[in-house]
Amino acid sequence: MSDVKNISFSDKELGGSSPTSEKVSEVGVVEGLSQPKQNIFEICLSYARLDTGGDMSATGRWSNADGILTHAVVTYWLCDAVAPGNLRLGSSLVTLGFSWKVTISIIALGHFLISLAITANSVIGARYHIPYTIQSRASFGFFFSFVVVFIRMLVGFFWYGLNTYTGAECVNAVIIAIWPSFQNVPNHLPESANITTQMMTAYDTTLHGSAYTWAFLSGLNSMLGNYGTMAVNINDFARYARSSRMIVVQIIIIPLSFMFMSFIGIIIAGAASDLYGKEIWDPLTIMSHWTGSHQSRAGAAFVGLSFVLAQLGSNISANCISAANDLNAMFPRYINLRRGSYLIAFIGAWALTPWNILSSAAALLDFMDGYVIWLAPITGVLLADYYVVHRRTYNIDEMYIPNGIYRYNKFGTNCRAVAAWLIGCVPLIPGFASSVRTI
Template sequence: MGGSFKTQREVNGLFELTDSARNNLKNNAYYNDDLAPTKLDERTWGTYHIAALWVGMSVCIPTYMMASGLMAQGLSWWQAILNIALGNLIVLIPMQLNSHAGTKYGIPYPVFARLSFGIKGAHIASIARAIVAAGWFGIQTWIGGGAINAALSIVSPAWGAWSAGIWVSFFAFWALNVWIAHKGPDAIKFMESWGAPILGVLSLSLMIWAVTAVTQMGGSVGDILNLPATYAPGGFWKIFLPGLTANIAFWATLALNIPDFSRYAKTQKDQFMGQLLGLPTTMAAFAFVGVFVTGATSIVYGEFLWDPVAVVANIGSPIAGLLGALGIAVATLTTNIAANVVAPANGISNLNPQKITYGMGAIITGVFGVVMMPWKLMETAGAYLFDWLGTYGLFLGPLAGMYVADYYIFRKKTLDLDDLFKGEESRYWYKNGINDKAIWTWVIAGIFPVLGKMVPALSFFSDNGWLIGFVVAMIVYPVLMKNDTSSLITPEEEEAMNEKVTG
């Protein structure tokens, strides 16, 4: 292991494969250029770029719907904002911790997962993440398709009366998403650069509409902010705790595959500060837009409209409605591609790196996005918050806890880059390419949260499923791995493989 030549180069605490090691891996079954560690000169993202990435991903319609959905379930506006802010501060912890490996070693998520699950076992973890991303891809595409359908209905009442119109709009928007995603990182970067400003204008416009509509009815901003909670007596925690789990689950996906992005950061400080400044602040701010506008709809229409597409469809002005619908469609397009394609495309490519490219992975992601039937997931606020977000969060918490335990507690942040791309001779091969202790950790950490979904008396465990799974996995994994030291690197091996460069 490590070979007779230096396999990895270190400059100021950041590592890359040496040219000789990279050349030796070119024809390896577990290596391709999309999965290869980023070179040091490819790590060009500063604090601003990381923060801008989070602004672009956080300012999206599902964020709006998360906040308004909590109000529709019974929370007051400030309780909904508190729920969202707390959830994002909690998920930021594993997000920051798992980012470190991406920045230090330049590896994407499917390769990062090889450390704990094994070279082949990583398929299980990366595809689990890919399925969730495909579900999100479908949800965002359904929202964008609905916005296009609303815009066409404003232009043509005949279109609005056509029952198949929503399906034509959905699949047309789906095709546009897949086409741009297939074109790769440059197209995605271009879309991100102008997507966030559009969402900013859309947010401001919705706020102005809310104030204007309420004022025209003789009300005021105070009427919106003074709306009381509507949950039944004693029902606060029955909404708040599952809502918190749903909020954590909202970005629990990125807490796993954040190395896909942090691998491009210049330094650890850049990725740390960029995420700290970009994620919790943006989520809280845009969530406020959601609760404010949703509160206004209860005054204007007599009911909470938690879907912004429905709000736009009810706006009296055809021009305002048309621009709002198109704004939602364009903004959803930019966010969807950036947040929901990279992880599954990389994960699918990891299944067979020599034959499946990132572009092929993007197409497959699009197909799975339809198979997940997003129109079912979006039928009600409860289905969106608790059935979709709450359920998949139960399975992702243990993974995040396991990765933190593996990288920090078990390996002490020391990796062998070269061996991450080899077969049976790799120190990360375990048994037949799979680390069964990682699978057992996942099962053990998920038992009670999953049982809580099926047994009402154990609902506490599902209501707090992500946190419980995270903590249990972080404890169980090191215990199971205590005597399995074959994948660890000795000081002598570390010295033999590392080429240190002062820069």
């Protein structure tokens, strides 16, 4: 079989401009590149040139791309963690009956466990420089991989909608703060804040026995689901690393950053509950109370604008780019990354009604509990296929050939992988259906 990397096509044959590596940015965005309109074989060959970005060196590094350094991996996760939506994690668990200490422990443990899966999967992308859409072909088969790509894309729609609605809440707070308030609302903002709130001192764990165990596991599952999507498609970003050593730092930075943001959220929610005399689980709703003076409205405006900026960066990197990649992989003739982003914005931010998911702390946790049942088995299959079945060795060229070794059968499906995935998710579907009814 001929080497895919040695096959080249002219611009006319590919149906667009030549997909040179100079047109591929570090976030995988292709500018000025029309999609090929040839048969699937030629499409896959053009994808091979896009994804590898040129010839691979003997050490598995790109010869014409800089890749992500360790500090860039750290800053990436810090940017994701400081998103205002993550302030809800801790306060939402406290409302279920946990103390703040138990809540922080659940968040740290959950994100540590998911960081192990993320890092283990990142090794594949860092070594072979392939995205999730290509990696899944080796595990599930060339054609069935589009099914698991679709599932990941659908979850990306939901998370994009949730984050967009969160950003809209921040914008709403800015509008309220800027628009003059004619109501005589007293300014409850204290001159000096006390870090010890009633939520941290008086709220002990009220759950015991089996109720505590089930709530603990539910909260832990929600934390696993918080970035369960990234455990699946982390290689959309890890493929730009120069070596697998650069992504090991994720095991430390992921639990620490999210634990810190959740702790800040608990402090904010607790302080607001003390000030306003009612339980406030969502820190983003606090700014609506800051209308009693020019100073408080100015504070709400600046905080809201900073939240909008943070939410925008997190939503683009964690949801928009990944889901657009999935759409582009499934419909390369019709959808590029820009069109995919428009579709994600319309469907995720409006059609899926994210405001219903964020209507309460329980609804948010039920959603995070529910969708992870589809993604966790996918992650397990991806890891087992690479580390156990194929013994950490993939033939990258074959991944771009429909009739290659990763076709497995005439249907392009790895039946063993599909069976393993179904065994992992089908028994949990009744619980998923129950959580959907509560939203």
